[in-house]
Amino acid sequence: MPLTLRNPLAAGLVGLSLMLPAGPATAADLPPLSHSLTTQPAKPAPALKLKDTDGTLHDFAQLKGKVVLVNFWATWCPPCRREMPSMQRLKDTLAGEAFEVLAVDVGEDADTIQAFTSQLDTQLTFPILLDTRGRTMREWKVAGLPTTYLVDKQGRIVASAVGGREFDHPELVAAIRAVLKD
Amino acid sequence: MRRLTLSLLVAWPFAVCADAPTLDPETGLATWQTETGGVQVRLTQIGPDQARAFYQARGFSAQAAERYAAECVFMTVVRNVGDTPVEHRLADWRYLHQGKRLPIRSKTEWAQIWKQLRVNEAARIAFDWAQFPATQTFAPGDWNQGMTTYRVGRGERFELQFVWRKDGKTFSGTLQEVQCAADAS
Numbered sequence: 001m002p003l004t005l006r007n008p009l010a011a012g013l014v015g016l017s018l019m020l021p022a023g024p025a026t027a028a029d030l031p032p033l034s035h036s037l038t039t040q041p042a043k044p045a046p047a048l049k050l051k052d053t054d055g056t057l058h059d060f061a062q063l064k065g066k067v068v069l070v071n072f073w074a075t076w077c078p079p080c081r082r083e084m085p086s087m088q089r090l091k092d093t094l095a096g097e098a099f100e101v102l103a104v105d106v107g108e109d110a111d112t113i114q115a116f117t118s119q120l121d122t123q124l125t126f127p128i129l130l131d132t133r134g135r136t137m138r139e140w141k142v143a144g145l146p147t148t149y150l151v152d153k154q155g156r157i158v159a160s161a162v163g164g165r166e167f168d169h170p171e172l173v174a175a176i177r178a179v180l181k182d
Numbered sequence: 183m184r185r186l187t188l189s190l191l192v193a194w195p196f197a198v199c200a201d202a203p204t205l206d207p208e209t210g211l212a213t214w215q216t217e218t219g220g221v222q223v224r225l226t227q228i229g230p231d232q233a234r235a236f237y238q239a240r241g242f243s244a245q246a247a248e249r250y251a252a253e254c255v256f257m258t259v260v261r262n263v264g265d266t267p268v269e270h271r272l273a274d275w276r277y278l279h280q281g282k283r284l285p286i287r288s289k290t291e292w293a294q295i296w297k298q299l300r301v302n303e304a305a306r307i308a309f310d311w312a313q314f315p316a317t318q319t320f321a322p323g324d325w326n327q328g329m330t331t332y333r334v335g336r337g338e339r340f341e342l343q344f345v346w347r348k349d350g351k352t353f354s355g356t357l358q359e360v361q362c363a364a365d366a367s
Contacts, residue, residue, distance in 0.1 A: 031224060031259050036323030074311060076240065079327060107307035134307050144315040144326040162318065163261070163325035 033083060035169035042156035046139040050129035053110040058127055066098045067180050068151040072142045074106050075116040079164025080146040085122040089168035097180055098153065101126035106134050152179050211363060218355040220264020223344050227363035228255040228329065241305030249295060253331040254362035258314045261325035266348055268320045274345035279334050287331050289313050334362045
């Protein structure tokens with residue numbers, strides 16, 4: 001599902017920052033998003049204590065008892081931008097369940113992030129946290145953007161995804177629901 | 183026999199065009215893609231103007247952005263389309279240009295250049311994450327993208343030899359006749 005923008009000028013700027021062909025689908029178009037989650041032996045998630053774009057401090061430890069999707073991203077990362085609306089749709093799909101989404105941005109400020117999110121047709125209601133110096137990403141052993149982890153109710157990483165995903169794909173939703181039932 | 187001949191005739195155009203680029207109709211920028219052994223590799227040209235604009239928007243001075251844009255830049259995508267994990271190490275990749283077999287400039291090498299050019303920390307963080315990762319394990323379905331650079335002149339061609347490890351064995355593939363974007367791109 002393509003990322004859509006309200007403003008044609010903004011769309012042009014996004015096209016430039018993506019540094020990839022914009023416009024109608026061509027053979028040279030953006031690489032497709034995947035919809036797999038790779039399960040892994042459960043291991044405790046590292047600490048994560050960061051401020052969001054409004055300056056509110058979030059401590060990951062306080063989310064124990066919930067399944068959390070932790071997504072590391074940046075506005076200049078093309079697949080990160082593309083998958084962001086699908087994370088909101090996932091959150092909406094699982095509304096009312098013990099599930100949270102946290103997006104952790106690397107190296108950017110709140111203004112830059114808000115300039116991007118304001119262009120989206122989808123309003124993002126999950127917190128976007130600022131890892132200004134990239135320390136949290138190193139602690140989580142993120143090698144490339146985007147990288148996403150699924151953390152279970154005990155605070156353990158149980159699955160991961162490297163590269164852009166369509167997070168509301170039925171297979172991915174089913175995989176998360178399975179962790180919610182554990 | 184006749185069926186085999188027909189099959190070969192049908193397959194032939196695809197076989198010879200395996201590394202033929204696709205062109206973006208708006209920008210004219212080209213993409214090369216190949217798939218082998220469960221690994222898909224794609225290189226898309228990034229023009230010097232785009233490279234300069236991207237890094238200057240992230241805090242690079244004009245001089246530092248020019249230094250980066252002086253090299254041939256490609257958006258690089260690696261995807262595990264197989265069913266077993268794949269290990270990637272950019273240091274194993276080589277490109278062939280004018281009879282030389284060259285390694286891809288590492289992020290560590292770039293870091294030295296940015297130190298000399300006094301690039302600020304925020305810009306260096308953005309740079310690090312925008313490059314293709316030095317090492318990474320791709321589970322089935324995983325993929326990543328980032329920039330790679332080549333010391334190749336504008337419009338010149340090279341052959342990329344990409345390498346990956348799977349089940350403890352080393353494999354390689356090539357993208358042939360990859361062409362550096364022209365100045366006007």
